[in-house]
Amino acid sequence: MLAAERRDHLLGLLAREGKVVAKDVAADLGISEDSVRRDLRDLAAEGLCQRVYGGALPVSPAVVGYAARQSVAPDGKRRVDSAAAALVRPGGTLILDGGTTALAVAQALPQDLACTVITHSPTVASALLDHPLAELFLLGGRIFKHSAVACGAAAVEAAQNISADLCLLGVTGVHPEAGLTTADAEEAAMKRALSARAADTYILASSEKIGTASRFRVLPWEKVSGLVTDADPHDAVVEQLKALGLEVLPAD
Amino acid sequence: MLAAERRDHLLGLLAREGKVVAKDVAADLGISEDSVRRDLRDLAAEGLCQRVYGGALPVSPAVVGYAARQSVAPDGKRRVDSAAAALVRPGGTLILDGGTTALAVAQALPQDLACTVITHSPTVASALLDHPLAELFLLGGRIFKHSAVACGAAAVEAAQNISADLCLLGVTGVHPEAGLTTADAEEAAMKRALSARAADTYILASSEKIGTASRFRVLPWEKVSGLVTDADPHDAVVEQLKALGLEVLPAD
């Protein structure tokens, strides 16, 4: 039995039965009470349960959903996505790009945040199906399989009919001179079309993207409001971007 | 054993069993734990799994539940889906509805079948992303979460711009007098719009749907070419449908 499994098991018990008794679980799983207690302590530290004498109780349901999702997100991108999710205002409209980082953002949207999400990614849409409050709008078009998003003329046309407060774009390259770049021309055009429909555009860029460039330009810096990244704020490239007047949101 | 094989094996285990224990896999495959760990590390870097102490877990528990649900799909739907998939001709264009049965059809499409699939379901689209030959076109619109498909004016409008050889629709009720019915008016309208764009419309109906009716009429029998079902061909209701001139394709 994996340690992470135990944690899931405990969270499951909390959700299903509304409580956990350390002694019983230890007996059920055939492990020591100490391990159960340690797990519960950790979960409580992350806000996933409320520790009580003898076991643990769930915290408020909305918070659980959110925090539990956080706990299963891969650590690397986790901080970028929650920082990006925090940009979304209650009641606002968000255009969300495709790609793994954007998907992580979708999963990081708090369960108690009511907002409208517009996306051209069936994957992102699927991930948000069980979000209790998010309104979903899907942009159709021909699907580009390698990136799993709708692109092309139809998709760009569909994008013309929407508008939003915020657009979160993933890119493959973030470079001071080359600007924001990606590997496919159609994708680049689609990202441009999405960005044009939002008041503000922020770029999602995990640290390995910083300082690299791909074949096709997506946007010049002037069209971008900011950058969400987990890169070191004192990184040379990041400093250059700040000098360009870009808002850099550190993710930690 | 090829490295790519190992990766597939690991992903398969994750999907089927919901976890991977490095030690066990190493013993099973007769390779070192180091290789397993390296693979898991790589997969985690690509966001395909979550690395934990002792092994790995799927990225999202929801995905597992989903994959597990598929794998234990009742035999009934399985046979309906392959019978329906057989209706698709090489090079043809298929409009595929949303819902679990349609999803099963998507997964039953032979890997060597080149065709175009048009769908308003992000879930179906996601499922076909890894089909090597299928061309995918997504119909956008407001997402109705309970059924996980795009519906409404925008979606209907998007449907006007496409046409296809075959339309496969799932419904919740199949009744000789009431016709084909479903539980939601918007969904019913969307299904009508899809059906209107295809030369032939076939209905996907696992046996429990036969003889029942829901609130909203989707189509009259005249607009339907046939029915794919795993119900007994000599069932009274099925015989009635045949008498109406319907082609009934048995699934076995």
Place this chain on the structure above:
DNA sequence: ACAGTACATGCAGAAACGTGCAAGAACAGG
């Protein structure tokens, strides 16, 4: 107040981990 239980902490053995290294396979170029 007292007994019984739950708890935190420290500790030690075991297991898992990351890294560097070397042997071998696969491959490209001559």
Place this chain on the structure above:
DNA sequence: CCTGTTCTTGCACGTTTCTGCATGTACTGT
């Protein structure tokens, strides 16, 4: 066909993490 390069794989090593036990403390119910 040979050679140099790159990639993969397994092993060894030191490090980190986990787990159960022991100990002393805190809490609960009678």
